[in-house]
Amino acid sequence: MTTQQPPKDVSSLDAELASLDLAGRLALAAQIGRAVFTTSLGIEDQLITAAIANHRLPIDVSTLETGRLFPETAALIDETEERFGITIQRFHPEQDDIDNYARRYGLNGFYDSVEARHACCHVRKLKPLARALAGAEVWITGLRRGQSGNRATTPFAEFDAERNLIKINPLADWDIEAIRAEVARDGIPVNPLHARGYPSIGCEPCTRAIKPGEPERAGRWWWENDEKRECGLHVPEPAASSTIPAAN
Ligand code: SF4
DSSP states (O other): OOOOOOOTTHHHHHHHHHTSOHHHHHHHHHHHSOEEEEOOOOHHHHHHHHHHHHTTOSEEEEEEOOSOBOHHHHHHHHHHHHHHTOOOEEEOOOHHHHHHHHHHHOTTGGGTOHHHHHHHHIIIIIHHHHHHTTTOSEEEOOOOGGGOGGGTTOOSEEEETTTTEEEEOTTTTOOHHHHHHHHHHHTOOOOGGGGGTOSSOOBGGGBOOOOTTOOTTTTBTTTOOOTTOOOSSSSOOOGGGSOOOOOO
């Protein structure tokens, strides 16, 4: 397998992004090449979507419609499109993949093992993400250093060798209070679940409200013990989950 080499200027891009405000960071990202922002409709992502729309930046806004989203999240996709006059491109899992998963693990088999959980995320998130990013040179995300310990060193710009593109995290240094203040000031629509104890919102069966004092992402895949649990979008998924054999 050929290992992709990072562009030589990623570190200087990172430094340049650090000196800019949010709109400036997004504008610079769009200048690099075809840029795609993937939103999960969380509060960080809503701030980025608002900036893209308000500054009319040439950045595609996409979301992974996993089929297991909260109704509140699905409604917010429509509300956000209407509010900002934009189209959020929805990327769905393939029905054959869903059927094969259900035959092998059961529809909610993700509760039974980490392998089954990663396999579900692979089918419902990673494969649609690959389609969302097809042809993109830049991937914009709402990752923040304050979201969890394993996101604590999130840079503004990094080379994603697996996907051969530059990943830009324009809110890497923002804290949640600054985001809440900005969103409130501009009346940006947010997921009502945030006010009910869900700072991080993923698929409905895999997200619970957090308790006071818990880390922001403690409600994601709460039944697993691994403190670094992720879905594979932003860290490589285990090799065991990379394929789902078709059921006979
Ligand atoms: S978060 Fe849960 S339901 Fe959503 S893709 Fe991952 S395992 Fe499946």
